[in-house]
Amino acid sequence: MVATIEQAFREQWGRVLAALIGFLGDFDLAEEVAQEAFAIAAERWPLDGVPRNPGAWLLTTARNRALNRIRRDRTLVTKTRLLQVPEEAEDTMDATSFPDERLELIFTCCHPALATDAQVALTLRTLGGLTTDEIARAFLVREATMAQRLVRAKRKIKAAAIPFRVPADDVLPERLAAVLAVVYLIFNAGYGGRDELASEALWLGRALAELMADEPEVHGLLAMMLLLDARREARVRDGDLVLLADQDRSLWDTAQITKGREALDRALALDGRGPYVVQAAIASLHAEEPRDWPQIAALYGELTRLTDSPIVELNRAVAVAEEEGPEAGLEIIDRLPLEDYHYLHATRGELLRRIGRIAEARVAYSRALALVHDDAERRLLQRRLSEVPRSG
Amino acid sequence: MKYMMLIYQGTTPTPPSEEWDRLPEDEKKAVYAAYKALNETPGVTAGLQMQPAETATTVRVQDGKTLTTDGPFVEIKEAIGGYFFFEADDLDAAIEVASRVPAARMGGAIEVRPIVAW
Numbered sequence: 001m002v003a004t005i006e007q008a009f010r011e012q013w014g015r016v017l018a019a020l021i022g023f024l025g026d027f028d029l030a031e032e033v034a035q036e037a038f039a040i041a042a043e044r045w046p047l048d049g050v051p052r053n054p055g056a057w058l059l060t061t062a063r064n065r066a067l068n069r070i071r072r073d074r075t076l077v078t079k080t081r082l083l084q085v086p087e088e089a090e091d092t093m094d095a096t097s098f099p100d101e102r103l104e105l106i107f108t109c110c111h112p113a114l115a116t117d118a119q120v121a122l123t124l125r126t127l128g129g130l131t132t133d134e135i136a137r138a139f140l141v142r143e144a145t146m147a148q149r150l151v152r153a154k155r156k157i158k159a160a161a162i163p164f165r166v167p168a169d170d171v172l173p174e175r176l177a178a179v180l181a182v183v184y185l186i187f188n189a190g191y192g193g194r195d196e197l198a199s200e201a202l203w204l205g206r207a208l209a210e211l212m213a214d215e216p217e218v219h220g221l222l223a224m225m226l227l228l229d230a231r232r233e234a235r236v237r238d239g240d241l242v243l244l245a246d247q248d249r250s251l252w253d254t255a256q257i258t259k260g261r262e263a264l265d266r267a268l269a270l271d272g273r274g275p276y277v278v279q280a281a282i283a284s285l286h287a288e289e290p291r292d293w294p295q296i297a298a299l300y301g302e303l304t305r306l307t308d309s310p311i312v313e314l315n316r317a318v319a320v321a322e323e324e325g326p327e328a329g330l331e332i333i334d335r336l337p338l339e340d341y342h343y344l345h346a347t348r349g350e351l352l353r354r355i356g357r358i359a360e361a362r363v364a365y366s367r368a369l370a371l372v373h374d375d376a377e378r379r380l381l382q383r384r385l386s387e388v389p390r391s392g
Numbered sequence: 393m394k395y396m397m398l399i400y401q402g403t404t405p406t407p408p409s410e411e412w413d414r415l416p417e418d419e420k421k422a423v424y425a426a427y428k429a430l431n432e433t434p435g436v437t438a439g440l441q442m443q444p445a446e447t448a449t450t451v452r453v454q455d456g457k458t459l460t461t462d463g464p465f466v467e468i469k470e471a472i473g474g475y476f477f478f479e480a481d482d483l484d485a486a487i488e489v490a491s492r493v494p495a496a497r498m499g500g501a502i503e504v505r506p507i508v509a510w
Binding site: 111159162167168 | 393481482483484487504506
């Protein structure tokens with residue numbers, strides 16, 4: 001019973017809140033009455049049973065509370081007549097009249113007029129239903145800081161009239177890219193070890209894929225996240241990072257890899273060739289053994305063309321090194337403007353070690369160690385440096 | 393919703409100046425045409441034309457004494473170069489109009505400020 005209720009809450013929060021914001025045009029009021037409705041449900045459902053349509057029940061309850069509150073406020077102000085509200089608004093809705101406005105909501109939360117960290121926080125709060133405290137802990141900031149961030153974002157939405165709607169076609173591509181970037185950012189924060197954020201990103205990705213089924217990049221992002229997340233259990237052993245080549249493949253979630261590949265197929269069937277689709281295709285190839293290095297290198301080349309990112313080029317260098325030998329990889333690496341990027345030096349170190357340039361390998365690994373911030377990555381680098389012979 | 397659209401010229405060539413004179417004739421015409429189109433856009437209330445920021449005087453009061461300094465409150469190239477008002481349903485409409493102000497693509501920027509409604 002408790003599990004059913006929790007599941008209903010998880011599934012319904014974003015949709016109920018979105019419908020309330022659409023109806024009320026006010027984030028704060030919508031959030032307050034949604035919370036009240038969920039609290040009432042938590043009391044009543046265990047006794048009365050979960051209603052047939054939990055979402056509609058929650059929305060009706062929340063909406064009635066909002067209307068009562070607006071009436072009360074109006075009465076206080078004017079002491080004359082009640083706010084004119086159509087009576088049917090108080091009837092219990094059936095499932096068909098329960099609008100799904102989560103897309104409108106996510107485009108509002110990820111509006112480029114809001115700072116990126118505010119977009120992320122607002123998306124997790126409204127769509128994901130995470131508490132302010134949960135979001136604060138996930139991003140390692142104080143709860144008061146996160147609360148302030150959310151308050152400011154909501155204030156700006158209201159004061160500047162950031163619209164609650166899916167953008168027009170002419171701006172949709174760039175605005176969708178902003179939404180996907182927020183989901184990807186949440187996923188990446190989770191990939192660094194905070195599992196609940198990775199799950200949250202996957203959940204948002206699935207919701208987007210359902211709501212924007214015609215957009216290849218949406219399926220591409222979902223596919224990429226599923227494929228990367230499928231290796232989550234194998235990435236860390238006793239708190240230490242394990243490189244892909246050394247991972248215990250029996251720990252990979254094969255069902256999830258299959259789902260990731262299905263999402264990738266959908267993206268390709270929609271003629272998707274964007275950066276997320278390409279990254280998903282690369283992640284899919286990385287899940288095969290033996291790995292198809294020429295194909296991986298070609299896809300990284302394609303991704304470089306799309307993103308113009310030297311970090312992607314560094315990844316291509318790794319694939320090229322596997323296919324054509326370490327020298328070919330080093331030749332690419334030595335052209336990259338990534339002097340302060342620890343992966344560049346770690347990769348150089350590894351390739352130099354393979355061709356016996358031991359002294360240079362040690363220098364490269366030391367340089368990587370001096371630049372790294374994450375403890376798990378530092379231990380991995382120290383382990384690899386210790387495997388390089390002292391003389392050569 | 394009413395917005396005040398603040399135009400920051402930044403490095404945008406504006407008349408009268410040598411930089412402006414060096415602009416090709418087509419480009420100058422395009423700038424005038426763009427401002428004319430903006431002023432004719434429904435919802436736009438044109439601002440009054442301001443003299444260059446060099447002509448500004450900044451006034452402060454300290455211990456009851458009025459202090460004046462030559463020039464704008466911020467650096468000259470960061471000073472407001474013009475403004476207009478725009479009334480629209482939402483911020484997306486205001487962003488669209490802002491993107492059509494020549495300064496936005498010529499080295500300056502437009503700040504979109506919502507006006508408090510009473």
